[in-house]
Amino acid sequence: MPTRRRLLDVAVDLFTRHSVAGTSLQMISDELGLTKSAIYHHFRTRDELLSAVMEPLIAEVTAIVESAEKHRTPHARADQMLTGYASVAARHRTLLPLLSGDPGVHELLQNRSEWGDVVRRQVALFSDVEPGLGGQVKAALAMSGIASAAGVDYGVDIDDDTLRDELVAAGRRTLGLRGSRTR
Amino acid sequence: MPTRRRLLDVAVDLFTRHSVAGTSLQMISDELGLTKSAIYHHFRTRDELLSAVMEPLIAEVTAIVESAEKHRTPHARADQMLTGYASVAARHRTLLPLLSGDPGVHELLQNRSEWGDVVRRQVALFSDVEPGLGGQVKAALAMSGIASAAGVDYGVDIDDDTLRDELVAAGRRTLGLRGSRTR
CATH class of the missing domain: 1.10.357 (Tetracycline Repressor; domain 2)
Structure with missing residues (x-):
């Protein structure tokens, strides 16, 4: 399970590089080497994140x-x-x-x-x-x-x-x- | 066939509202009420546009x-x-x-x-x-x-x-x- 902190850091990095609309939860889970369900444990939507x-x-x-x-x-x-x-x-x-x-x-x-x-x-x-x-x-x-x-x-x-x-x-x-x- | 000008105007509007990465050629053609091939006549990729x-x-x-x-x-x-x-x-x-x-x-x-x-x-x-x-x-x-x-x-x-x-x-x-x- 990723720490919430690490997840937020990766999200900020991807938001900055690809814009918010250009970043999917899939991209975030790929970057962390995780399944989407590991992310869903913390956040259900990109807007929540x-x-x-x-x-x-x-x-x-x-x-x-x-x-x-x-x-x-x-x-x-x-x-x-x-x-x-x-x-x-x-x-x-x-x-x-x-x-x-x-x-x-x-x-x-x-x-x-x-x-x-x-x-x-x-x-x-x-x-x-x-x-x-x-x-x-x-x-x-x-x-x-x-x-x-x-x-x-x-x-x-x-x-x-x-x-x-x-x-x-x-x-x-x-x-x-x-x-x-x-x- | 859409005019090139009208296509560019719609693209700017969508880029501004959804960011470049958050705008697909599909969204642009939907907004114009056209098929994607009508867009392709002018531009083959979002980057070209x-x-x-x-x-x-x-x-x-x-x-x-x-x-x-x-x-x-x-x-x-x-x-x-x-x-x-x-x-x-x-x-x-x-x-x-x-x-x-x-x-x-x-x-x-x-x-x-x-x-x-x-x-x-x-x-x-x-x-x-x-x-x-x-x-x-x-x-x-x-x-x-x-x-x-x-x-x-x-x-x-x-x-x-x-x-x-x-x-x-x-x-x-x-x-x-x-x-x-x-x-």
Whole structure:
């Protein structure tokens, strides 16, 4: 019987390489050298598996959103959201690109309304810095850009803290937050 | 017999909704109400179809890269690349999110070496503004972020020029280009 952890790791790897819709439970069991029934012991559908992959990530982002919303000014709220999100992105860097680009994940976020709600609150924290379309475009650019940039292979080993700091610096510039002028 | 244009439009729509790997020629022919042989008249594989979808886009980006590389300073080169890319992103906004997030497109770009080369030259034009990892992270964030932000539904109709201008404004901030300080 495969451990649940190992199953999730293999799923993330295949989701990233083939997209969620391009990955079947059959492919996952083949990769693990197992029968499909060994997988069914843990997950009955690909969507159940995808939910299990995303759950800890969304839980982290939810906690950051709730904490960031308590700050007094739009700038402080956006900066707290950005720092937390960049840290999540750096630590889960293999998983994050899925979150920004994969239609299967997009669909999951829409279908689980409490998850879609968290994403909307995060976007609002970013876009409230600048009223109007400009703020919304910058928020969208920062959200997806950070998720994608975290997963890029820069040709050297980069530890999580270094990557987080670079993502924060870039995100502050995009959103027009304090710190952007001093760099 | 379907027109080639209509076939490409349906393919883009399905690629966007289900990812490239999650879209079969069968799904495309079903959507068009046609047999698979009617599709085969135009394209024999999904990869051929994907190439045909991407070809005009890559041709436009190639022309922008070549023109941008002629400028004298890194800032002028990056700004020219950014303005051109934002314009492409706004005009092809349904297609662009695929370019940043879909593993099938990523694979295609790697397999067609002249296309991967264009992407690398674009990244270099963006990252040369700031030496080191900081510039590389900001370039990756701008590249993917602009592609994703172009495809977002902001709840209102936005014409191509307005969207392009907002993407340029956000991208200049991210990359630290002239204009970012005046906003």
